[in-house]
Amino acid sequence: MNLNKISRRGSLSLFCAVLLGAGLTHSPKALSAPDTLSEIKARKELKVGLDPGFIPFEMKTPKGEMIGFDIDMIRGFAESLGAKATFVDTRWEGIIPALIAKKFDLIVSGMTITEERKRALLFSDAYYRAGLLALVSAKQKEIVKSPSDLNRAGLNIAVKVGTTADQFSAKNYPKATLRKLDSESDCANAVALGKVDVFIYDKPYLELFASRNSNKVFLLKEGLTVEDFGVAARKGDKSLIEAFNAFLKTWKASGAYDRSLKTHFVDMPWAASMPLFK
Secondary structure (H helix, E strand, O other): OOOEEEEEEEOOOOHHHHHHOOHHHHHHHOOOOOOOOHHHHHEEEEEEEOOOOOOOOOEEEEEEEEEOOHHHHHHHHHHHHHEEEEEEEHHHHHHHHHHHHOOOOOEEEOOOOOHHOOOEEEOOOOOOOOOOEEEEEEEHHHHHHHOHOOOOOOEEEEEOOOOOHHHHHHHHHOOEEEEEOOOHHHHHHHHHOOOOEEEEEEHHHHHHHHHHOOOEEEEEOOOOOEEEEEOOOOOOOOEEEEEEEEHHHHHHHHOOHHHHHHHHHHHOHHHOOOHHHH
């Protein structure tokens, strides 16, 4: 991945800057159909862009089925609109351009809400609070004991390219060497194999990975940031985001939100078949 992705997930900074410079974030014709919400209801299909692999939010099973917390949430939202959810597998660096080009209606892919992104996109209310953690190789246990130990020469830090972790690490740990890789699993497994010293990424994913590889890695107890995930739409799609926000309140009140959290974060029936945890 070669463009900035905001959190995750991350940054997509360069692309957002290009959008702003071109004036595209202020053009209703460029950003949205006259009424995307009405179009979704008419065609009975909600198209959603995501980058699967962000466990346990969006994952693709060996059989090709999309599962995860975000998947449950969006299927519920689509049902509330009288529509079905169609998931469009999109590489992270191209996910914002694809939304602007109307390849789908929303981005739901563990995307962090940032002020920079809000200049280019319209975000929903936050649906999950996460943050960045540091996954550290067991070989570094006597050296890396706190976040302050990450900013030193000779330390190799893996980041998924274009994520908020990429941006955060470059800013806060300039003495370390950043290793930019394409996927979460590449970064995490590089630490487990001792090929890099640290992987900085979002809390849920790292907690799950660390719990399965406790003899090879450990987590710094202190979080590096606090970040909120949101659903992203084109700037002109206010009615669509308002509909999602209303659904989110209902989904939480019904208990379905907590049930999905328990399924994907606690019970984890998917873990036995996912390559990361074999």
